[in-house]
Amino acid sequence: MKPSPLTIGLGVSMTVGYGTLHYSFSVLAPAIARDFGWETSFVFGVFSAGLLAGAVSAPIFGRSIDRFGARPIMVLGTLAATLALGLYAVMQNAWQFAAVTFLAEFVAFAVQYDAGFAALAQRHGQEARSHVTLVTLIAGFASTVFWPLDQWLLTLMDWRDVYLVLAAVNLVFALPVHLAVPSYRPPRKEQATATGKESPKDSGTRMPMVLMAISLAAGGFLISAVSASLLVVLGAAGYSPAVATLAGSLIGPSQVLARLIEYSQRRLFTPVVTALVASGALFVSFLLLSSALVRPIIAVPMFFAVIYGAGQGLTSIVRGVLPLHYFGTAGYGQTMGILSGARMVLSAAAPVSIVFVSERAGAGVAILFLLAAAGISAGAMALLSRLPPLTREVPGS
Known part of the structure; x- marks a missing residue:
């Protein structure tokens, strides 16, 4: 299989999705806890609870991808993820921190593997297997890239500024890829599934x-x-x-x-x-x-x-x-x-x-x-x- 630009692009955007919303949290959470005087266990507890927001959003986004195609969902997801990362930079208390974390995890489905795999399935059908594997190969380096990147950025700026950089990374690297995902018009049978008439x-x-x-x-x-x-x-x-x-x-x-x-x-x-x-x-x-x-x-x-x-x-x-x-x-x-x-x-x-x-x-x-x-x-x-x-x-x- 000759790798397509879309597949390579999605590998990069998935790297950004996992790196900015998932792996960066483990590096920045201790700094957040120290700044606010919170227990580290509280910060990670909020993150774990936020994953439940993702469990709620996943079926919703999944049906929306079937109905409208992966491109609009991934584009909106990238914009929402950018907003959440930007809000981390200006939050002032525990309630705001919890709300932003829930927002970030709620939209994570739309910018990580599941939505990316759906985009490939809509583009390549049953031949998507090799494309899925290549995307996971590229995105498998998300922690390798973002853990040291975040640690280096913390030597140059505080954690609030790091979150602004991560927000910009989504706009610069992920958004163009998701805008380039081909439009998709589901067959009649698939439209019925997406609207709940058949599941x-x-x-x-x-x-x-x-x-x-x-x-x-x-x-x-x-x-x-x-x-x-x-x-x-x-x-x-x-x-x-x-x-x-x-x-x-x-x-x-x-x-x-x-x-x-x-x-x-x-x-x-x-x-x-x-x-x-x-x-x-x-x-x-x-x-x-x-x-x-x-x-x-x-x-x-x-x-x-x-x-x-x-x-x-x-x-x-x-x-x-x-x-x-x-x-x-x-x-x-x-x-x-x-x-x-x-x-x-x-x-x-x-x-x-x-x-x-x-x-x-x-x-x-x-x-x-x-x-x-x-x-x-x-x-x-x-x-x-x-x-x-x-x-x-x-x-x-």
């Missing part, structure tokens, strides 16, 4: 939708928990901060390598196989990590990070290609909205629940809790793989 759950897709939602939501729980609390859990399990940090640093390269392999070898296996490998890798990684409860040798968290990173990297691809494989392009935005909403609810609950379990019952119970979630994700995906798709996949897509 995926009413057209024979209930069981695949339920199993897919369970698997992806459980996977989202794992990814959110590890992103927020891996160092805490490994530390409680007896590993030094240096070992835990080294293990965490292996996740990113493994994620990128897995996506590269999927991109280059995609013709050799179906989206279902990719999904099974992704959920299976997550399960195996936590099964391996649980062995540290018997003997905490240094190699365990290292191998865990490599296998987990591969599973996490493939999971982002699965989010886009598996609904397309099973349900096709009709109602794709609504399908993504439903799945994203379920995933975001569990993702919001993951950090606080895992830290709570670790503090009250110990790291061992927390790891077993994560292993159970991984087992649920892999089990639901295994059941889903036994069901036939409701639309025929284009060979080599």
Whole structure:
């Protein structure tokens, strides 16, 4: 596949969407807390609660994408994200901080993977798989770009000015890409789905939708928990901060390598196989990590990070290609909205629940809790793989 300018552009805009709304928060939140005299836990608690606003907005934006196309939703989402980042720079109290955070998370769906995948599905249909993978390859560097960028900017200016820079980044780099997304006129059948006259759950897709939602939501729980609390859990399990940090640093390269392999070898296996490998890798990684409860040798968290990173990297691809494989392009935005909403609810609950379990019952119970979630994700995906798709996949897509 020759990469299209749109695909590369969406990779850049998704990098901006995740970098400015998600990864930048972890760098700037401590500075915000110090400036206002708030507990850091309060700041991150507001962010976790804000994810629930995203769970509410996801089905709404999904149906709107089916009805109006991805371009107007992504353009409006970019403008709203720019507004939210600008409002961070002028907020004065906790209520304003909470309101702006809820706004930022409410519009995140429109400028991150789900909307981007919908734009690619509307443009390329069943052949969107390779484009989805390429977008995740590019956007996988969002933390690599924005964490050091934000830290460098903080040496030059205060956090309010950094937020103004991030707002400008959305206008300069993301908005032109989203304006260039081709217009889309849905077929009559898809228009009916978008207006609620027909929905995926009413057209024979209930069981695949339920199993897919369970698997992806459980996977989202794992990814959110590890992103927020891996160092805490490994530390409680007896590993030094240096070992835990080294293990965490292996996740990113493994994620990128897995996506590269999927991109280059995609013709050799179906989206279902990719999904099974992704959920299976997550399960195996936590099964391996649980062995540290018997003997905490240094190699365990290292191998865990490599296998987990591969599973996490493939999971982002699965989010886009598996609904397309099973349900096709009709109602794709609504399908993504439903799945994203379920995933975001569990993702919001993951950090606080895992830290709570670790503090009250110990790291061992927390790891077993994560292993159970991984087992649920892999089990639901295994059941889903036994069901036939409701639309025929284009060979080599």
